[in-house]
Amino acid sequence: MSERCGKWGWRVWGILAILGAIGVFQRFAFGHQLAAYGSLVPWGLWVAAYIYFVGLSAGAFLLSSLVYVFKVKALESIGRLALVTAVITLFMALVSIWFDIGHMERFWYVFLRPNFRSMMAWMIWMYTAYFLLLLVELRLAFQPGSLKRDRLLSLLGSVGVPLAIAFHGGVGALFAVVGARPYWHTGLFPILFLSGALTSGGALLLAVVALRWPEKDESHGRLVRLLSKITLGLLLFDLLLEWAEVSVPLWGGTAYHTEGLKLMLFGPFWWVFWIFHLFLGSLVPIWLLVRFPTDTQKAGWAGALIAVLFMSVRLNIVIPGLAVPILPGLDQAVLNPRLTASYVPSLHEWLVLAFVVALGLGMFGASRKFLNLYEKTAEAPR
Amino acid sequence: MPTETETPVKGAATLEEVVNRQLGRRAFLKLTGLGVFTAAAGSLPAVLEAATPKLRTQRRYGMVIDLKRCVNCKACTIACKLENKTPPGVVYNPVIEEEIGEYPYVQRRWFPKPCFHCDKPPCTGVCPVTATYKRKEDGIVIVDYDKCIGCRYCITACPYGARFFDFGENYPAHTTAYGQVPSPEFQGEYGLRREGKSPVGNVRKCTFCLHLQDAQGRYTRPPACSETCMAKAIHFGDFASESNGGCITHEGCNLKRLLVEHRWIRLKEELGTEPSVYYTL
Ligand code: SF4
Ligand code: SF4
Numbered sequence: 001m002s003e004r005c006g007k008w009g010w011r012v013w014g015i016l017a018i019l020g021a022i023g024v025f026q027r028f029a030f031g032h033q034l035a036a037y038g039s040l041v042p043w044g045l046w047v048a049a050y051i052y053f054v055g056l057s058a059g060a061f062l063l064s065s066l067v068y069v070f071k072v073k074a075l076e077s078i079g080r081l082a083l084v085t086a087v088i089t090l091f092m093a094l095v096s097i098w099f100d101i102g103h104m105e106r107f108w109y110v111f112l113r114p115n116f117r118s119m120m121a122w123m124i125w126m127y128t129a130y131f132l133l134l135l136v137e138l139r140l141a142f143q144p145g146s147l148k149r150d151r152l153l154s155l156l157g158s159v160g161v162p163l164a165i166a167f168h169g170g171v172g173a174l175f176a177v178v179g180a181r182p183y184w185h186t187g188l189f190p191i192l193f194l195s196g197a198l199t200s201g202g203a204l205l206l207a208v209v210a211l212r213w214p215e216k217d218e219s220h221g222r223l224v225r226l227l228s229k230i231t232l233g234l235l236l237f238d239l240l241l242e243w244a245e246v247s248v249p250l251w252g253g254t255a256y257h258t259e260g261l262k263l264m265l266f267g268p269f270w271w272v273f274w275i276f277h278l279f280l281g282s283l284v285p286i287w288l289l290v291r292f293p294t295d296t297q298k299a300g301w302a303g304a305l306i307a308v309l310f311m312s313v314r315l316n317i318v319i320p321g322l323a324v325p326i327l328p329g330l331d332q333a334v335l336n337p338r339l340t341a342s343y344v345p346s347l348h349e350w351l352v353l354a355f356v357v358a359l360g361l362g363m364f365g366a367s368r369k370f371l372n373l374y375e376k377t378a379e380a381p382r
Numbered sequence: 383m384p385t386e387t388e389t390p391v392k393g394a395a396t397l398e399e400v401v402n403r404q405l406g407r408r409a410f411l412k413l414t415g416l417g418v419f420t421a422a423a424g425s426l427p428a429v430l431e432a433a434t435p436k437l438r439t440q441r442r443y444g445m446v447i448d449l450k451r452c453v454n455c456k457a458c459t460i461a462c463k464l465e466n467k468t469p470p471g472v473v474y475n476p477v478i479e480e481e482i483g484e485y486p487y488v489q490r491r492w493f494p495k496p497c498f499h500c501d502k503p504p505c506t507g508v509c510p511v512t513a514t515y516k517r518k519e520d521g522i523v524i525v526d527y528d529k530c531i532g533c534r535y536c537i538t539a540c541p542y543g544a545r546f547f548d549f550g551e552n553y554p555a556h557t558t559a560y561g562q563v564p565s566p567e568f569q570g571e572y573g574l575r576r577e578g579k580s581p582v583g584n585v586r587k588c589t590f591c592l593h594l595q596d597a598q599g600r601y602t603r604p605p606a607c608s609e610t611c612m613a614k615a616i617h618f619g620d621f622a623s624e625s626n627g628g629c630i631t632h633e634g635c636n637l638k639r640l641l642v643e644h645r646w647i648r649l650k651e652e653l654g655t656e657p658s659v660y661y662t663l
Contacts, residue, residue: 030550031549031550031577031578031582031583032547032549032550032583033549033550033551035549038471038547038549039471039472039537039543039545039546039547040543042534042537042538042547043534043538100533101531101532101533102530102531102532102533102534102547102548102582102583102584102585103530103531103532103580103583103584106511106529106531106532107531109511109513109529109531110510110511110531112511113511113512113529114510114511115507115509115510115511115512117507117508118507118508118509118510118535119508120508120509120510120533120535121510121511124510174535177508178504178508178538178539179504179539179541179653180504180538180539180540180541180653181538322538325543326540326541326542326543327478327495327542327543327649328478328480329478329479329480330476330478330495330543332479333473333476333477333478333479333495334459334473334476336470336471336473337471338470338471338546338547338549338551339471339473
């Protein structure tokens with residue numbers, strides 16, 4: 001069974017990698033010309049993918065801190081897995097956003113001549129610090145146990161927690177500070193990003209632990225049940241925040257504040273919210289987790305649904321915020337596909353995303369093979 | 383009618399006040415010392431001219447667009463495209479139209495919309511690499527194509543849709559002689575369009591035809607949109623400095639005076655961006 005699974009896994013990965021390679025080739029050969037975003041909706045699938053992966057990373061990292069900082073014994077065995085997931089998803093995020101910028105060769109300008117008035121500059125500096133910290137922490141987590149190393153891990157984790165909160169809150173603030181876009185411009189936005197990160201990161205770990213764990217014994221069952229509870233709680237909290245974010249402007253009812261929301265809820269892509277996010281990405285997993293609390297397989301599927309479909313939340317953050325014409329009539333002033341308010345990702349954009357996913361899966365497969373992912377970090381001899 | 387001796391700063395009563403505000407107290411003391419010393423040589427304004435190039439070059443360019451005159455011919459849009467040789471999808475000065483109401487009470491309204499070169503521009507602060515900024519000397523908001531990484535954050539931050547990403551697309555005429563004529567934008571610094579080279583991959587916007595300024599920052603010709611407007615709807619001029627609202631496009635006209643004589647609006651005033659482009663109704 002698992003062999004067949006593995007074979008299929010390889011095939012799917014191979015297809016993704018080939019498609020991805022085509023997308024990357026196109027990106028280098030034609031620049032941005034094959035992308036579907038324009039000047040009215042200037043950000044699209046890649047930016048959504050970026051905040052999605054970065055959220056997975058921050059979420060996984062914050063959960064790893066339960067092990068290394070807060071010493072939650074019951075979760076000890078997922079410490080390494082969480083750290084590796086955080087590194088890989090952060091890498092995927094950076095690759096996604098790198099493809100998105102107009103001059104890829106100038107990415108380092110943000111270090112050379114940063115503008116600290118810009119939330120984007122802050123975010124980049126913070127995730128660079130976070131990336132370095134993650135790498136060091138990862139290296140330590142795979143070293144034989146010693147008291148010194150444990151202390152260092154705990155120290156790094158303690159620095160990392162506020163850093164991860166600040167930087168992912170910063171990603172939310174990057175959107176929230178844009179006063180021109182009422183859909184983003186709320187104080188709750190950075191917090192929503194954090195709760196989304198924890199929910200999606202937790203769900204991803206749940207899926208991997210429940211479905212891909214090598215030994216499915218009693219302790220595994222206990223671990224999955226604990227992760228299920230954590231994920232369920234986080235998801236419910238996230239939905240609560242989302243309710244606040246959506247219901248307040250709708251209740252107020254001023255068009256300026258509701259246009260974007262109405263686009264998300266009842267626009268041409270209503271199904272992204274109602275079917276992908278709310279039904280398949282929230283209600284079904286909640287039902288699975290509540291109805292079958294001891295079934296690890298179903299818990300795994302619930303986790304996978306939440307984690308994968310969280311991409312719909314990220315798309316719904318980026319696009320409806322931009323797709324409302326900033327001045328009425330602007331989208332019809334000039335007949336040009338780059339100057340319309342509608343945006344649907346092009347095939348090319350999906351291909352590049354396939355590359356990023358193949359890259360991440362490849363890194364994950366390699367780390368499974370070469371690192372003892374599922375062993376708890378060795379303890380210091382007492 | 384404003385004259386040369388009128389004070390260039392709003393609300394300033396005397397020349398001393400003006401200088402104080404623009405140069406700071408210390409500089410003024412120095413300057414008056416200089417003035418006494420050279421009293422025999424000429425009048426104070428002459429001394430000022432010699433000693434304070436900064437005062438003379440503090441300009442604030444802006445526009446007053448008379449909506450009663452605009453006939454929606456879109457010549458400004460085209461003139462701008464020709465002047466700056468902007469590619470498809472990059473339109474520095476579109477005319478925005480809206481149709482309102484139902485037959486028989488249908489109404490159209492329209493207005494040309496360049497970048498407003500806001501006094502408090504929300505688009506510049508967001509740039510992670512300070513590639514876009516408001517020029518101190520004349521208030522024009524520009525993008526430095528050599529520094530811009532093309533993240534497009536500034537596009538999201540402009541409340542007026544005045545910024546455009548250059549996707550590297552070209553008109554069919556690009557393969558003809560048209561493609562061999564360099565764009566004069568930024569004094570022709572970026573010359574001919576080459577694949578993947580700036581301004582391709584950058585964010586672009588109206589520069590108030592900056593390339594038409596001489597070395598002293600004076601316009602040798604008005605920006606293309608205002609020059610071409612046959613209805614004389616677009617008045618371009620300097621709200622500060624010695625001209626104090628003098629219109630560069632139409633002789634004998636003054637922007638400040640137009641504002642005093644008409645009702646005017648600026649778009650989304652509530653955001654506090656303080657656009658330098660006014661619409662008179
Ligand atoms: S109109 Fe937009 S691009 Fe121009 S200065 Fe104002 S905010 Fe910036
Ligand atoms: S697109 Fe260019 S000018 Fe605009 S914010 Fe990004 S780097 Fe700055």
